[in-house]
Amino acid sequence: MKSEIRLGFIGFGEVAQSISAGLMEVGFGDLFAYHYRGLHVSTKLQEQAKELGVRLVGTQNELTKECNIIFNVTRTSVARDTAFGIMPFLTKEHLYVDLNSTSPLVKREIAEVFDKQGLVFIDGVLMAPLPLTKHRVPIIASGAGADRLAEILKPLEMNIEVIEGSPGTASSIKMIRSMFMKGLATLLIETFVAAKQSGDGYEKIMGSIRQTMDTTPFDTLMERFLTGTAKHSGRRIGEMESALSYVSESGMVPVMTKATNDLLQMISTAKDAQDSFLLPSNQDELYSFYKNVFTEEENR
Numbered sequence: 001m002k003s004e005i006r007l008g009f010i011g012f013g014e015v016a017q018s019i020s021a022g023l024m025e026v027g028f029g030d031l032f033a034y035h036y037r038g039l040h041v042s043t044k045l046q047e048q049a050k051e052l053g054v055r056l057v058g059t060q061n062e063l064t065k066e067c068n069i070i071f072n073v074t075r076t077s078v079a080r081d082t083a084f085g086i087m088p089f090l091t092k093e094h095l096y097v098d099l100n101s102t103s104p105l106v107k108r109e110i111a112e113v114f115d116k117q118g119l120v121f122i123d124g125v126l127m128a129p130l131p132l133t134k135h136r137v138p139i140i141a142s143g144a145g146a147d148r149l150a151e152i153l154k155p156l157e158m159n160i161e162v163i164e165g166s167p168g169t170a171s172s173i174k175m176i177r178s179m180f181m182k183g184l185a186t187l188l189i190e191t192f193v194a195a196k197q198s199g200d201g202y203e204k205i206m207g208s209i210r211q212t213m214d215t216t217p218f219d220t221l222m223e224r225f226l227t228g229t230a231k232h233s234g235r236r237i238g239e240m241e242s243a244l245s246y247v248s249e250s251g252m253v254p255v256m257t258k259a260t261n262d263l264l265q266m267i268s269t270a271k272d273a274q275d276s277f278l279l280p281s282n283q284d285e286l287y288s289f290y291k292n293v294f295t296e297e298e299n300r
């Protein structure tokens with residue numbers, strides 16, 4: 001007999017396979033996947049599906065017939081096309097969830113079209129790497145139908161937090177988190193290359209960064225960065241200009257270093273524009289000061 005939950009994936013990559021592996025571990029097996037190559041996928045993918053107890057289906061129509069919950073886990077660039085591709089086969093009983101890191105604007109756009117057809121579109125975002133978390137990956141979801149989704153998938157130990165708001169709301173949280181996580185990763189990459197190029201300096205540089213990161217709690221670091229940068233932006237410009245010329249001279253294109261220098265310049269200009277700059281003393285004041293940095297006409 002079929003269970004009440006019949007879960008289907010559009011796309012069968014890392015996310016679909018990790019969620020399937022986790023669900024298999026908790027004994028859930030009603031899983032389906034549609035790949036854009038239909039059933040003409042590689043033998044390797046067919047074997048992976050078999051091992052994970054996932055039935056590959058050849059058409060989108062078949063996926064909608066087999067499943068009541070559909071996760072789009074393809075990629076952001078095709079999120080719109082895959083949604084509109086499967087739309088004619090959906091009914092109002094289906095819960096269609098875009099789990100891609102698609103922009104809030106695109107998710108809103110798709111949701112509006114679904115809504116006009118009386119179909120359910122749920123904006124879901126994956127908040128951790130899948131191979132580690134599998135089906136227990138923290139998911140934030142928004143849009144009508146998100147509550148129902150969380151309720152239905154709770155017995156499978158899926159970790160869905162519903163937030164108020166229309167589709168696009170969950171995605172905006174993911175985008176802002178990505179700004180930080182991806183920014184940190186790319187800054188680390190630029191630092192890593194420069195440190196490696198410095199030869200013997202590598203261990204000293206990384207050791208010093210490690211010491212700071214390992215011994216400073218995040219809230220302390222955040223407070224120090226937010227307040228310290230407002231206070232010392234002038235002095236830090238000098239330091240970053242030196243860093244910028246050093247990195248350039250070493251033959252690298254200093255992407256992140258240049259961005260740091262640019263932002264420090266903007267912060268310093270905003271300070272100079274105030275008659276008498278008072279160091280922000282709490283988070284509200286810091287927000288108000290920095291918000292102006294990003295919205296001042298001359299900085300746009």
Ligand SMILES: NC(=O)c1ccc[n+]([C@@H]2O[C@H](COP(=O)([O-])OP(=O)(O)OC[C@H]3O[C@@H](n4cnc5c(N)ncnc54)[C@H](OP(=O)(O)O)[C@@H]3O)[C@@H](O)[C@H]2O)c1
Pocket residue numbers: 010011012013014015016034035036073074075076078082099100101102126127128129130131
């Ligand atoms: N992996 C993570 O830990 C993670 C974390 C957070 C968010 N995400 C997001 O989750 C989504 C899926 O990520 P992933 O890591 O699973 O990516 P992936 O490993 O590249 O898998 C994507 C799957 O979608 C297929 N696909 C591509 N275009 C398609 C189309 N037009 N129609 C149907 N299927 C199509 C791919 O086919 P091929 O066989 O041709 O590649 C592949 O099977 C992405 O939007 C990603 O940003 C992933």
